Amino acid sequence: MAPIPGSGLAKGLAVTLRTMTRKTVTEQYPDALPELPPRTRGVIGLFEENCTVCMLCARECPDWCIYIDSHKETVPAAAPGGRERSRNVLDRFAIDFSLCMYCGICIEVCPFDALFWSPEFEYAETDIHELTHERDKLREWMWTVPAPPALDPGAEEPKEIAAARKTADKLAAAAQDEPQEGES
Numbered sequence: 001m002a003p004i005p006g007s008g009l010a011k012g013l014a015v016t017l018r019t020m021t022r023k024t025v026t027e028q029y030p031d032a033l034p035e036l037p038p039r040t041r042g043v044i045g046l047f048e049e050n051c052t053v054c055m056l057c058a059r060e061c062p063d064w065c066i067y068i069d070s071h072k073e074t075v076p077a078a079a080p081g082g083r084e085r086s087r088n089v090l091d092r093f094a095i096d097f098s099l100c101m102y103c104g105i106c107i108e109v110c111p112f113d114a115l116f117w118s119p120e121f122e123y124a125e126t127d128i129h130e131l132t133h134e135r136d137k138l139r140e141w142m143w144t145v146p147a148p149p150a151l152d153p154g155a156e157e158p159k160e161i162a163a164a165r166k167t168a169d170k171l172a173a174a175a176q177d178e179p180q181e182g183e184s
Contacts, residue, residue, distance in 0.1 A: 038146060040119040041102050044095055045145050046138035050114040053088035057106035057115060065099035066106060067092060067132075093135040098128050116145045 027034055036042075053070040069092035075085045107115045118141040125131050151158075157165075 036119050036121075038149075039117070040121075041104065041117050042119045042121040043097070043117075043123055043141050044100075044107065044138065045116045045118040045120075045142035046093055046135055047114050047116065047142050048090065048093070048135060048139055050112045051090055051093065052112055052114075053090050054111065056109045056111065060105050060109045062103065062105065063099045063101055065096040067094040067096070090135070093138065094132050095138065096132040097123070098131040116142065118142070118144045119146065120144045 053068060055068055058064075058066040058068050068090070070088045070090050072086045073089045075087055077084055104117065107117060120141050123131075123133070
């Protein structure tokens with residue numbers, strides 16, 4: 001059976017009319033911010049206090065978009081007769097987001113939890129050279145990182161928290177046993 005001339009046009013107009021009568025689902029972006037899923041990969045935030053300048057993130061990055069500079073600093077002995085120690089001090093931590101492919105390898109390999117995914121996504125720049133963000137900007141994004149999900153109610157307490165609680169209890173007990181100033 002031969003197709004009726006003009007039937008394709010009629011089908012196309014039917015689709016257009018159906019679409020025109022539906023309610024629009026467009027979100028007016030600048031006025032209404034989108035509701036993002038909890039694990040959105042927006043940008044990488046840096047918790048600088050945890051960074052030990054181990055360079056694992058920079059070495060494992062497949063795009064080589066992480067730039068780290070540091071210097072060694074001597075720390076005096078903690079106890080009399082002890083030896084001085086040296087530690088790395090972070091001078092520069094930058095990520096070039098024009099090269100980054102948002103794979104998350106740097107976050108996974110960080111043994112000290114210094115890098116986190118932030119859901120922040122509004123960091124566009126007019127010049128590609130300005131997409132290299134330094135540690136100050138990465139630190140700002142750290143405060144937009146959502147809290148981790150709650151543990152299962154029946155799960156064991158993490159070892160780190162149990163050890164910290166045990167130490168805090170010992171210190172509290174020792175503080176109660178010592179006499180207060182002015183007491184005999």
